Amino acid sequence: MNRDFLTIVAELNSANKVLVVGHIMPDGDDISSVLSVTLGLKKLGKEVFAGIDWRIPWYFYEFEETNIIKTFDDIKSSGFVPDVVLVVDASSPDRIGRFQEFLGSVPLMVIDHHGTNTLFGNINWVDTKFGSTAQMVYRLNTELGVEYDERLATINLMGIATDTGFFRYSNADEIVFSDATKLVFLGGKVYLVSRLFENKRIEQFKLLSTMIEHLKMEANGKIVYSYLSKEDYETNNCTEDDSGGFVGELRSIQGTELAIFFSEYENSEVHISFRSKDWFDCSKLAVLLGGGGHPRAAGCTLKGDLFVIVEQVIREAKTMFAAQNKEIEKIGR
Ligand code: 5GP
Ligand code: MN
Ligand code: MN
Numbered sequence: 001m002n003r004d005f006l007t008i009v010a011e012l013n014s015a016n017k018v019l020v021v022g023h024i025m026p027d028g029d030d031i032s033s034v035l036s037v038t039l040g041l042k043k044l045g046k047e048v049f050a051g052i053d054w055r056i057p058w059y060f061y062e063f064e065e066t067n068i069i070k071t072f073d074d075i076k077s078s079g080f081v082p083d084v085v086l087v088v089d090a091s092s093p094d095r096i097g098r099f100q101e102f103l104g105s106v107p108l109m110v111i112d113h114h115g116t117n118t119l120f121g122n123i124n125w126v127d128t129k130f131g132s133t134a135q136m137v138y139r140l141n142t143e144l145g146v147e148y149d150e151r152l153a154t155i156n157l158m159g160i161a162t163d164t165g166f167f168r169y170s171n172a173d174e175i176v177f178s179d180a181t182k183l184v185f186l187g188g189k190v191y192l193v194s195r196l197f198e199n200k201r202i203e204q205f206k207l208l209s210t211m212i213e214h215l216k217m218e219a220n221g222k223i224v225y226s227y228l229s230k231e232d233y234e235t236n237n238c239t240e241d242d243s244g245g246f247v248g249e250l251r252s253i254q255g256t257e258l259a260i261f262f263s264e265y266e267n268s269e270v271h272i273s274f275r276s277k278d279w280f281d282c283s284k285l286a287v288l289l290g291g292g293g294h295p296r297a298a299g300c301t302l303k304g305d306l307f308v309i310v311e312q313v314i315r316e317a318k319t320m321f322a323a324q325n326k327e328i329e330k331i332g333r
Contacts, residue, residue: 002125003129004045004123004124004125004126005125005139005140005143007123008086008109008111008123008125008140009140009143009144011084011107011109011123012041012046012084012086012109012140012144013144015046015082015083015084016046016047016083017046017047017048017050017080017081017082017083017084017276018046018047018048018049018082018083018084018085018086019050019051019075019080019082019084019085019086019099019102019106020037020038020041020048020049020050020051020085020086020088020325021034021050021051021052021085021086021087021088021090021096021099021102022034022050022051022052022069022088022089022090022096023052023054023095023096023172024052024053024054024095024096024097025054025088025299026052026054026056026057026060026062027162027163027244028091028159028161028162028163028196029089029132029133029134029157029159029160029162029163029311030088030089030090030133030159031052031056031060031063031066031069031158032053032137032156032157032158032159032162033088033089033132033133033136033137033158033159034069034088034133034157035054035065035066035068035069036051036134036137036141036152036155036156036159037065037086037088037111037137037140037141037195038069039065039151039152039155040067040137040140040141040144040152041144041146043146043147043152044144044145045105045147048183049070049078049080049082050068050069050070051069051070051071051072051074051075052069052071052098053072053096053098053099054097054237055241056069056239057241057244058241059196059199059241059244059274060196062195062196062199063154063155063158064150064180064216065151065155068181072097072098072099076101081106082102082106082331083106083107084106084107084108084109085099085103085106085107085108085109085110086109086110086111087099087108087110087111087112088110088111088112088133088137089111089112089113089114089133090110090115090140091112091114091117091118091283091292092116092117092118092120092291092292093118095122098153103120107122107123108121108122108123109122109123109124109125110120110124110125110126111125111126111133111136111137111140112124112125112133112136113126113127113128113129113130113131113132113133113135113136113292114126114128114283114292114293114294115128115283115295116283116286116287116292116293116298117292121222123290126258128294129175129221129283130159130175131157131163131164131169131171131172131173131175131176132157132160132162132163132164132171132176133159133163134156134157134159134160134163135159135160135175135176135179137156137159138156138179138182138183138242139298141156148164148183148186148187149186149187150186150187150188150189151187152186153183153184153186153187153188153189154183154187154188154189154192154193156183156188157180157183157184157188157189157190157193158193158196160176160179160183161180161190161193161194162193162196165248166177166194166197167180169296169297170239171295171296197245201238201242201244203236203237203238204238204242204243206236207228207232207233207236207238207242207243208243208246208249210228210232210236210256210259211226211227211228211232211243211246211249211261212226214226214227214228215250218314218317218318219257219258219296219318219321219322220251220255221255222255222256222257222258222321223256223257223258223259223260223314223315223318223321224250224251224253224256224258224259224260224319225250225259225260225261225262225310225317226246226250226260226261226262227261227262227263227264227310228240228246228261228262228263228264229264229304229306230264230265230266233264235267240263240264240265240266240271242259243263246261247259247260247261247273247274247275248275250275251275251276251277256277257276257277257278257279257280257321258274258275258276258277258280258282258317258321259274259275260272260273260274260313260314260317261273261274262306262309262310262313262323264306267303268303268304268305268306269301269302269303270301270302270303270304270306270309271299271300271301272286272289272299272300272301272309272313273290273297273298273299274286274293274297274298274299274317275294275296276296277296278329279324280324281295281298281324282294282296282298283295283298284320284324285316285317285320286298286300287298288316288320289302289313289316292303296330
């Protein structure tokens, strides 16, 4: 068995107070991983705080357990001093926001599946063979002897489902299906997980239509991109949380290899999501722009004017797209 995994198990076994931290702009895998490990450690009688330094999108409160995740300010003012910090699904320290303050003073353990992970913990269990961090957390809980009930199994399953596009993406391999099967066997309910996606506000459909109005194509339709400005969100009575999944809609267009979605939120900050279909390595483009992720799904955040950022990023994307395309043709794929 992996040495780092075993070291994390040993550390958690001997710790009494644990701070579990997820990443900013949390997604389903992150929330699932934070909640699953927190609920697991609580079952073992540990004192656990769970924190994410970002507003949690409203639809995750479909799972009432999400309420146990605290803000940075709440945890700071509680005076909680953890024995260890456990970070899940985050590839670099900037991804945990202000929780970086805790680093250095207590042992830091990282559990993640991103190839772009900078190994910023004292112990790093990073393995790209997993489609989701939630699967790693499932192994951790099992090794720690956590007993699964229906709620924990459903929450843990949620992370596997969301990071694999509900078992549709190229990362939905046999380990994903076998882990999901085990969690269903332990009481996990797929229909409860799908409520996350089947609970849309009508405003989100209007927002989608605005995004479609802004759609543009490059490289003969192989690159498709669109954007939503802060104003677009406001006029549609939405926030950036309401555009989850939009980049997937762009990728679903026939002939698209690379989809890019620009989402502007406060203070001219723009989050950019990259998705590819078959061969383009999005993580390389994201890393070039200061972000990270996986080959088929990556992202970054840039500061500045939305339209200047769109122009710059599309220029970089076209250049890298042409270069990677050449490589692919050379190796005859
Ligand atoms: P999304 O486009 O859904 O925000 O993110 C897609 C993938 O890229 C996720 O695996 C996410 O963790 C990663 N990612 C998104 N934004 C950033 C970022 O700013 N920095 C890093 N390191 N990874 C990111
Ligand atoms: Mn994530
Ligand atoms: Mn993940």
